[in-house]
Amino acid sequence: TGMTTLDYGFVNTAATKSNITYIDGDQGILRYRGYPIEQVAKGLSFLEVAWLLIYGEIPTESELEDFDRRIRRHTLLHEDLKRFFDGLPHQAHPMSVLSSGVSALSTYYQDSLDPTNPEHVEISTLRLLAKMPVMAAYAHKKSVGQAFLYPDNTLSFVDNFLRLNFGTMAEPYEVNPVVSSALERLLILHADHEQNASTSTVRLVGSTQANMFASISAGINALFGPLHGGANEAVLSMLGDIQASGEGVAKYVERVKNKEAGVKLMGFGHRVYKNYDPRAKLVKESADEVLEALGVHDDLLEIAKELEQIALADDYFKERRLYPNVDFYTGVIYKAMGFPTRMFTVLFAIGRLPGWIAHWREMTSDPQTKIGRPQQLYLGHAARDLPTGR
Numbered sequence: 001t002g003m004t005t006l007d008y009g010f011v012n013t014a015a016t017k018s019n020i021t022y023i024d025g026d027q028g029i030l031r032y033r034g035y036p037i038e039q040v041a042k043g044l045s046f047l048e049v050a051w052l053l054i055y056g057e058i059p060t061e062s063e064l065e066d067f068d069r070r071i072r073r074h075t076l077l078h079e080d081l082k083r084f085f086d087g088l089p090h091q092a093h094p095m096s097v098l099s100s101g102v103s104a105l106s107t108y109y110q111d112s113l114d115p116t117n118p119e120h121v122e123i124s125t126l127r128l129l130a131k132m133p134v135m136a137a138y139a140h141k142k143s144v145g146q147a148f149l150y151p152d153n154t155l156s157f158v159d160n161f162l163r164l165n166f167g168t169m170a171e172p173y174e175v176n177p178v179v180s181s182a183l184e185r186l187l188i189l190h191a192d193h194e195q196n197a198s199t200s201t202v203r204l205v206g207s208t209q210a211n212m213f214a215s216i217s218a219g220i221n222a223l224f225g226p227l228h229g230g231a232n233e234a235v236l237s238m239l240g241d242i243q244a245s246g247e248g249v250a251k252y253v254e255r256v257k258n259k260e261a262g263v264k265l266m267g268f269g270h271r272v273y274k275n276y277d278p279r280a281k282l283v284k285e286s287a288d289e290v291l292e293a294l295g296v297h298d299d300l301l302e303i304a305k306e307l308e309q310i311a312l313a314d315d316y317f318k319e320r321r322l323y324p325n326v327d328f329y330t331g332v333i334y335k336a337m338g339f340p341t342r343m344f345t346v347l348f349a350i351g352r353l354p355g356w357i358a359h360w361r362e363m364t365s366d367p368q369t370k371i372g373r374p375q376q377l378y379l380g381h382a383a384r385d386l387p388t389g390r
């Protein structure tokens, strides 16, 4: 009963209430639990942000210490899981490796998967935060053919992750503080974004009372697509193509405006922001700082800036209110840090993990939650009979 409205892409339909993240897309405002993203990005660590999103408040010193200690305790992967990774082809995209690994977690922890049991939820939260970065680094090492390192739990969350990605068995690894604080900031900027496609996926899968690993593995797969998290990888390919073709930025923009098949300005536009994405502003600042501090010059950053300038002055983009989004400048930074392009969306996934967990937990603890089950408008055949004789 009731009226079914058709809403492709859920442009006008709220599927839930939420207390986690606020966005005002017209004004370009983003807040985590009420705190403006600009303050959060500068004033909190990634683990503090994770706690804030999941538990609702900034952690006290002792809460944070305890949280950090419990996450460090869970960084080791089951040795068998390493053999599982070994069985995947080395050309595999790290996002596929990561989603498979997270899905496989539910095969190792079968005794703590009950979404209605608070202890199970707590332990799954810690395991995901601890193990997903390790699996991500594993996917990276596999793709470049290097030996996998074991985590070093004396290091902070971000430094441990950097060492697992860039350290080798041959030499001690020195964390570069510029890289470490820039990565921390980027993870924070990705930590939540209310009901985006991957978070909605996590909620939809979780609404069936599937376990947290299964739900988040589905979220990772939703993030993979180039219209969502995959855009950071696609931006770098686009910038590289523009550079290689030598056609010039203005020509490329013309092709975008002519809607040539498959030609889009990747890293531009957003379903919610009809103004400059506040995250993109902060990322752009970081891009200049990090490249300068690392002494890296990258022509791709110049191409990106020129693209932005030309697009923002152009009526096509003005009329449609298309601005750079979070993915526009991140790739240039990840590249300067030494990450291969195919790892970019994996970094987004690690950043988004606290948000996915927070939404999954908010949903499972909300008594009003119902299984997600959209309607359709049926436009197919009316009832008809099989051919005579069948």
Ligand code: CMC
Residues within 6 Å of the ligand: 009, 196, 226, 227, 228, 229, 230, 231, 256, 264, 265, 266, 267, 268, 269, 270, 271, 272, 320, 322, 325, 326, 327
């Ligand atoms: N380049 C050129 N034209 C665009 C772009 C773009 N990046 N984005 C939107 N448009 C045009 C679109 O063609 C349409 O024009 P028209 O009215 O003439 O048909 C108009 O702008 C409205 O776009 P839409 O496709 O209806 O917008 P949407 O809300 O459905 O899509 C989007 C949002 C993010 C999928 C889209 O802007 C896009 O494909 N952007 C490029 C991919 C990208 O950067 N994604 C990352 C999003 S932010 C972080 C994340 O989620 O990962």
